[in-house]
Amino acid sequence: MSAVIEEHHDHHDHKPTGIGRWLFSTNHKDIGTMYLWFSFLMFFIGGTLALVIRAELFEPGLQFVEPEFFNQMTTLHGLIMVFGVIMPAFVGLANWMVPMMIGAPDMALPRMNNWSFWLLPGAFGILIASLIMSIMGMGSAPNFGWTFYAPLSTTYGPASTDYFIFSVHLMGISSIMGSINIIATIMNMRAPGMTYMKMPIFVWTWFITAYLLIAVMPVLAGAVTMMLTDRNFGTSFFNAAGGGDPVMFQHIFWFFGHPEVYIMILPSFGIISEIVPTFARKKIFGYSSMVYATASIAFLSFIVWAHHMFTTGMPVAGELFFMYATMLIAVPTGVKVFNWVSTMWKGSMTFETPMLFAIAFIFLFTIGGFTGLMLCITPADFQYHDTYFVVAHFHYVLVTGAAFGIMAGVYFWLPKWTGNMYDETLGKWHFWTSVISVNVLFFPMHFVGLAGMPRRIPDYSLQFAEFNAMASVGAFAFGFCQLIFLYNVIKTARGKTSVKATGQVWEGAHGLEWTLPSPAPFHSFTTPPQVK
C-alpha cells in the first residue's frame, strides 16, 4: 500500500486549548489519548487491588484483610481490569489508529465519540465509589466475583450492587457507541482504493470486534436489568422461589461472557499482525487466512458459552457439543499463530521493544491457549473447575495476551503519536523485567490449581504455600516494573528523549499511518490518499 499525500497539514492545526480541549473534544487523537490514559490509570488501580490479593495469599492463614474484603478485591480487580483497562485501551488504540490506517480525517461520528469516552469516568467513578465507601466502613462493595452469579448478586448482594448495575449499564452504552462509531468509520471513511481486503489486519480485527460488542453488550445490559428488577421490583428471573432459575443467569451471562473474552483478544491479534511484519521486514504471511480466522473465532465465540458451566449438571450431549465446539476454536487460532511464525520465518528480524512484546505474546498466549484446550475437555474440567488452574489460564491469555499486545502497540505507535522515539533501553528493561516476573507470577498457579487449590478463597492448605509465595513475589515485581513503562511513556510524551521520530519511524513499516509526519497532525488525512 502506498499513498500520496499533500503536505499542507500544519496550517489547519487549530487546537482548542485548556480543559475544554479535552472535555469537548471531537478529535479522534485527543479522545484516543484520553482512553489510553484512562486505561493506564485503571491499570494501576486494578493492579493495586491484585497486590492486596497477592499480599493476603503470600502465606496461608489470614494476614491483612478479612475474607469479606478479599471478595471485594477479587470482584473489583476483575471488573476494573476487564472493563476499565483492556477494553478502553483497545478503543483508545482504535480511535488513534483506525482513521490513520484507512486514510480518513477523523472518526465518522466525532460527537458520539466524545460521549462514549466521557461515560467511562462516570461509570468507574460509581464503581470505585462503592470501594471507597467499603474502606470507610459504610457497607460492602460488590463482593460476588466479576461474573456476579445469581443469587450471590441478587438475593445476597450488598446494597452497593445497585451501584454496580448502573455502572455496568454505563460501560455498556459507552462500548456500544464506541463500536458503532468504529464500524461507521471503517465502512464509510476508507480512502479511495482501500477495499476491505486491503485493510490492515488491525482494522479488520477491530471491525469484527465491534460487531461482537454490538451483539453481546446489550445482552449484558439485559442481564443486569433483570438483576435490578429482581433486587428492587419483585421479579423472579433468577429466584427459584418465584419460579425463576439461578442457572439461567449463568447461561445469559456467559452468552455475553464468552464473546467478551474474544473482544479482549482480537484487537491484540491485530496489533501483533501489524508489528511482526514490520520487524521481520516481510509482508504478513497469509493475509486472507488471518481475516477468515478472525471471523471464524468471532462466530465460534457464540456457540461455546456453556463450557464455563460444565459442572452445573448438563446432559452428556450438551457437554459433548460444547467440548467439541470449544476445541474447534483452536483451529483458527492455530492458523493465526502459524501465520505469525511464518511471517518471521527467514525475515530479517530486529528486536526492538514492540517486537519483543509481540514475540512474548505469541509464545505466552499460546501457553494460555493450550491450557484453554485442557480446560475444554469436559471430564478434565470437573477437576480443574474453579481452581487456580483457571486463574493461570485466563491470566496467560489476558495479561501476557491482551495486555502485552497493548503494551507492544503502545511502544510501536508511541513515536508516531508523540514525534519522539521512546527510550529503547528503558523499553528493554520494562520488557525483560515484565516477562520474567509475569511468569514467576502466573506459572506456579498452574501447579497449585492442578493440585486442587480453589480460586477466590483468602486462605489455603499448607501444601500450596511455596508456590503461592513465589506467585506473590512475582506479582509485586510485575506491578512495580510497570512503573518503568509509565516513566518511559511520560518521558517520551514530554519530549525528554533525545531522538526525534521520522514519519516512517520503523525501517520496515508499511501502511498509511506511517506516511503521515510524526507527531501525527491534529487532523489525519484532510485529502484522502490514493491506495493502489
Next chain:
Amino acid sequence: MTAQPDNNHSGGDDNKKVVTRLMFIVIGMFAFGFALVPIYDVFCDITGLNGKTQGQVSFSEQPKVDMTREVHIQFVASLNESMPWEFHPMTKTVTVHPGESMKIEYLARNMTDHAIIGNAVPSVAPGLAAPYFQKTECFCFTEQKLEAGEEKRMPVVFVVDPELPEDVETLTLSYTFFIKPGSETITTSALHP
C-alpha cells in the same frame, strides 16, 4: 473541526444509515437477552433438562404396567434457608413397577405463630429421566398455606412412564419449599420479633 473536505469520503447520510442499522441490532440483542428467559424454559421443558418435571398429567387410559421391571424412587425434602417449616417425606423410598400408580405423602408443619404461604419446587434426578416421572396429583401444583402451628399431610400421586430408559434404576424426587415471594415481610418479623 469535523467538516470533511470535498473528497471521496462518504458524508452524513451513509453514517446515518449505518447507525440506524446497528441500532436495530443493539435493540434486537437487548430484546434477545430477555427472550432467552422463555427460550430457556421451553428448551428445558422439551428436553427435560435441568430436572424440571412436567405439570399435572392426566391419563385417558392407564398405561400398561410393566411387571418385569422395578424402579426405586427416593424422596428428598429441603427447605429454602429462610423457610421456618418442618418438612419431610413420610416414606423415604418406594419400589414401583413402571406404569403403576403410586401415592406417597409428605408432612409439613408451620413452626411459627403466623400463617405462611409456601411454594414447593420439584426436581427429579437424573435430569434426563424427569419427563418420564409423571405426577397426577401433587401439592406442588398449588400454593400451600399453613396456619400458625398447623400440620398437614400432602399427597403426591405419580406414575413412572414405562418408556423410562433402561439404564435408569433409581429416580430421586426432591422438593424444596420456598416462602412465596412477597409474603417474606410477615415471616421475617415472625422470625426476629
